[in-house]
Amino acid sequence: MTSELSFIAALRSLASHPAARGLDDDCAVLDIGGETLVLTHDTMVEGVHFLAGQDPADVAWKLVATNVSDLASKGAEPVGVLLGYQLGEGDARFIEGLGEALAHYGAVLLGGDTVGGAAPQHLGLTAIGKATFRPVPSRGGARVGDGVWVTGALGGAMMGLEALRSGVGDSTAYRRPVARLAEGTALAPVVSAMMDVSDGLLLDAWRMARASGVCLALDSATAPLACPESRRAEALRWGDDYELLFTLPPGLSPPVAASCIGHVIARPAGGLQMDGAMMESGENLGFEHH
Amino acid sequence: MTSELSFIAALRSLASHPAARGLDDDCAVLDIGGETLVLTHDTMVEGVHFLAGQDPADVAWKLVATNVSDLASKGAEPVGVLLGYQLGEGDARFIEGLGEALAHYGAVLLGGDTVGGAAPQHLGLTAIGKATFRPVPSRGGARVGDGVWVTGALGGAMMGLEALRSGVGDSTAYRRPVARLAEGTALAPVVSAMMDVSDGLLLDAWRMARASGVCLALDSATAPLACPESRRAEALRWGDDYELLFTLPPGLSPPVAASCIGHVIARPAGGLQMDGAMMESGENLGFEHH
Numbered sequence: 001m002t003s004e005l006s007f008i009a010a011l012r013s014l015a016s017h018p019a020a021r022g023l024d025d026d027c028a029v030l031d032i033g034g035e036t037l038v039l040t041h042d043t044m045v046e047g048v049h050f051l052a053g054q055d056p057a058d059v060a061w062k063l064v065a066t067n068v069s070d071l072a073s074k075g076a077e078p079v080g081v082l083l084g085y086q087l088g089e090g091d092a093r094f095i096e097g098l099g100e101a102l103a104h105y106g107a108v109l110l111g112g113d114t115v116g117g118a119a120p121q122h123l124g125l126t127a128i129g130k131a132t133f134r135p136v137p138s139r140g141g142a143r144v145g146d147g148v149w150v151t152g153a154l155g156g157a158m159m160g161l162e163a164l165r166s167g168v169g170d171s172t173a174y175r176r177p178v179a180r181l182a183e184g185t186a187l188a189p190v191v192s193a194m195m196d197v198s199d200g201l202l203l204d205a206w207r208m209a210r211a212s213g214v215c216l217a218l219d220s221a222t223a224p225l226a227c228p229e230s231r232r233a234e235a236l237r238w239g240d241d242y243e244l245l246f247t248l249p250p251g252l253s254p255p256v257a258a259s260c261i262g263h264v265i266a267r268p269a270g271g272l273q274m275d276g277a278m279m280e281s282g283e284n285l286g287f288e289h290h
Numbered sequence: 291m292t293s294e295l296s297f298i299a300a301l302r303s304l305a306s307h308p309a310a311r312g313l314d315d316d317c318a319v320l321d322i323g324g325e326t327l328v329l330t331h332d333t334m335v336e337g338v339h340f341l342a343g344q345d346p347a348d349v350a351w352k353l354v355a356t357n358v359s360d361l362a363s364k365g366a367e368p369v370g371v372l373l374g375y376q377l378g379e380g381d382a383r384f385i386e387g388l389g390e391a392l393a394h395y396g397a398v399l400l401g402g403d404t405v406g407g408a409a410p411q412h413l414g415l416t417a418i419g420k421a422t423f424r425p426v427p428s429r430g431g432a433r434v435g436d437g438v439w440v441t442g443a444l445g446g447a448m449m450g451l452e453a454l455r456s457g458v459g460d461s462t463a464y465r466r467p468v469a470r471l472a473e474g475t476a477l478a479p480v481v482s483a484m485m486d487v488s489d490g491l492l493l494d495a496w497r498m499a500r501a502s503g504v505c506l507a508l509d510s511a512t513a514p515l516a517c518p519e520s521r522r523a524e525a526l527r528w529g530d531d532y533e534l535l536f537t538l539p540p541g542l543s544p545p546v547a548a549s550c551i552g553h554v555i556a557r558p559a560g561g562l563q564m565d566g567a568m569m570e571s572g573e574n575l576g577f578e579h580h
Contacts, residue, residue: 028372028400032420035323041372041416043403082318082331084374084414110318113333113414120407124374124414126331130322 026070026195029136036131038076042067043084046120051164056090057097058175059123064101066198067127069179069242073196074136075188076129077181078105083112084124105181133188137246141193142212146247148262149254151183154201154243155227155235173226177242183256187246190255194246200237203285204245206272212247215271218262237285316360316485319426326421328366332357336410341454346380347387348465349413354391356488357417359469359532363486364426365478366419367471368395373402374414395471423478427536431483432502436537438552439544441473444491444533445517445525463516467532473546477536480545484536489529493575496562498535505561508552527574 027040042063046052050059068078081102085094102108107127142148160174180196187194193212197204201223209216220236227235247264248254265273272279279285317330332353336342340349358368371392375384392398397417432438450464470486477484483502487494491513499506510526517525537554538544555563562569569575 026401028370030370030400030418032327032369033323033325035325037322037327039372039400039416039418041374041402041414043374043376043405043412043414045376045405045407048405048407079322080318080320082329082416084331084333086333086335086412110320110329111316112331115333115335115338115412117335117338117410117412122333122376122405122407122412122414124331124333124403124412126329126372126416128320128329 027074029074029131036134036136038071038074038129038131038136039126040067040070041124041126042070044123046122048120052120054164055097055175056088056094057100060094060097061101061176063123063125064098064105064107065177065179065242067125068105068107068181069177069196069198071127071129072179072181072184073194073244074129074131075133075184076131076136077185078107079128079130080108080110081128082110082126084122085112085114086121086123087114087116088121105179132185137188137191137194138211139193139195139208140211141191142208142214142216142247142264143192143249144214144264144266145250146192146264147250147252147260148205148216148218148245148247148264149258149260150197150201150223150243150245151180151256151258152241152243153224153226154197154241155225155231155238157240158231158235158238159227174240177240179242180244183244186255187244190248190252191246192249194244197241197243197245199239200285201245202236202272202274202279206279206285208245208247209272210270213269215265215268215273216262217265217273218275220275222259222261224259317364319364319421326424326426328361328364328419328421328426329416330357330360331414331416332360334413336412338410342409344454345465346378346384347390350384350387351391351466353413353415354388354395354397355467355469355532357415358395358397358471359467359486359488361417361419362469362471362474363484363534364419364421365423365474366421366426367475368397369418369420370398370400371418372400372416375402375404376411376413377404377406378411395469422475427478427481427484428501429483429485429498430501431481432498432504432506432537432554433482433539434504434554434556435540436482436554437540437542437550438495438506438508438535438537438554439548439550440487440491440513440533440535441470441546441548442531442533443514443516444487444531445515445521445528447530448521448525448528449517464530467530469532470534473534476545477534480538480542481536482539484534487529487531487533487535490527490575491535492526492562492564492569494535496569496575498537499562500560503559505555505558505563506552507555507563508565510565512549512551514549
């Protein structure tokens with residue numbers, strides 16, 4: 001079995017279309033007619049991306065939200081989705097949640113496929129959006145001197161998962177994440193780079209640094225938290241919050257509520273610095289799936 | 291667990307976009323930027339749609355071919371695909387076969403997602419094409435008096451699967467099906483209805499009859515076979531041949547090699563007649579997955 005990264009590296013050699021800006025990104029960007037489409041596909045597996053026994057309506061919601069979050073990071077507005085669905089016990093609830101999420105984001109179900117089969121349940125969703133601003137932001141545009149910003153607060157999904165598991169507290173942030181669609185559209189014309197924080201702030205910041213060929217220097221204390229201060233180190237590594245991470249040229253302020261959490265420096269290219277210390281990619285930067 | 295059909299019926303209530311012509315079809319049709327896009331998503335599961343232990347290069351080829359066949363049935367030319375891939379033992383071979391298939395069909399890998407997890411392996415592919423003719427053919431356009439036609443011959447995939455399982459004979463037709471892309475493009479301007487034969491001629495003909503509100507009257511002896519005559523009844527029910535089933539107004543001949551296998555009559559609406567006898571939907575009309 002190859003690792004995810006080496007498989008993607010091999011796949012990239014197949015992605016030669018001039019209009020496709022590369023698999024390293026969360027989305028494909030495709031110029032069609034007079035429009036620019038943004039396309040993304042995410043797979044969720046029971047026991048990996050959602051809990052066995054979780055309310056299928058919440059699972060459906062999250063499947064849509066994670067894909068729409070990818071569109072949001074490109075400043076794209078959703079058009080529709082195609083669903084790859086493995087039939088299971090909770091089909092009616094799944095359809096309820098799917099309908100709620102599609103209505104919330106103004107997307108429609110364009111098509112898809114269903115299969116049978118045993119657990120764990122596999123779900124795939126392809127989301128198609130239209131770019132509202134061109135060029136479409138990428139994660140590769142951060143420049144030395146830029147400020148590093150993040151919308152919202154981190155750690156909410158972590159607390160929500162604990163609430164869901166324990167039955168105590170509010171699990172909404174984990175069960176029903178909200179993609180930053182309006183923020184993405186407002187930010188697209190002004191950012192130098194943008195992506196969503198799906199796999200943890202540190203891991204995603206490191207990916208942005210690598211894609212941009214720069215170093216992101218973060219000040220960990222400046223990241224707003226949706227969890228107790230004692231959980232800060234975990235919150236920066238926890239996924240599923242779906243906030244937007246972006247860079248802005250120096251002196252610019254974002255048109256939406258967001259926090260400046262660092263700035264871009266030149267070296268080492270592809271590096272990540274936190275509170276003045278270099279982070280190594282071998283360290284646990286994120287990518288936790290629960 | 292709901293049945294596939296009732297799940298799709300429930301999903302259809304979510305497919306309200308005016309440009310989306312409904313989930314009952316294999317593809318979504320979406321007008322965007324002056325172009326008409328055709329989108330399809332197919333899922334393949336190890337042990338259901340392909341054999342455990344099958345060469346992953348063949349599996350990748352088939353995953354692409356089945357989706358491109360859906361595009362072909364709409365007269366669309368492939369643009370690109372998004373892959374939902376579950377990492378496994380044969381990743382390098384999978385990538386080889388994927389590259390071959392994409393090159394063959396002039397499509398590129400636009401993006402996707404990978405997941406880990408245990409067998410059975412789940413694979414999803416979304417294919418995006420551009421319509422070459424508008425309006426895009428649907429399965430719902432067959433009219434009374436039309437001729438019913440099919441490209442190529444049936445039963446090849448059945449023989450190929452037997453060859454693959456036994457190790458005797460040529461398994462190519464099962465392992466490496468070829469989507470009728472050129473035929474689909476040539477046929478799109480002249481057909482009244484079109485779809486691909488993925489789940490068996492009889493089942494797919496019945497679906498066309500139902501979508502068109504007519505009855506398809508087939509003459510079973512006229513369907514060309516890629517298997518011994520003694521296997522005719524099976525061949526008409528076997529899937530995976532990916533030929534094109536289409537109807538033409540009376541008197542028209544198709545611009546590609548094809549066989550007339552029947553004609554369209556009025557009643558019963560949504561019915562299927564073979565050799566003068568009505569077929570019941572409860573009978574085994576096809577949809578065999580091996």
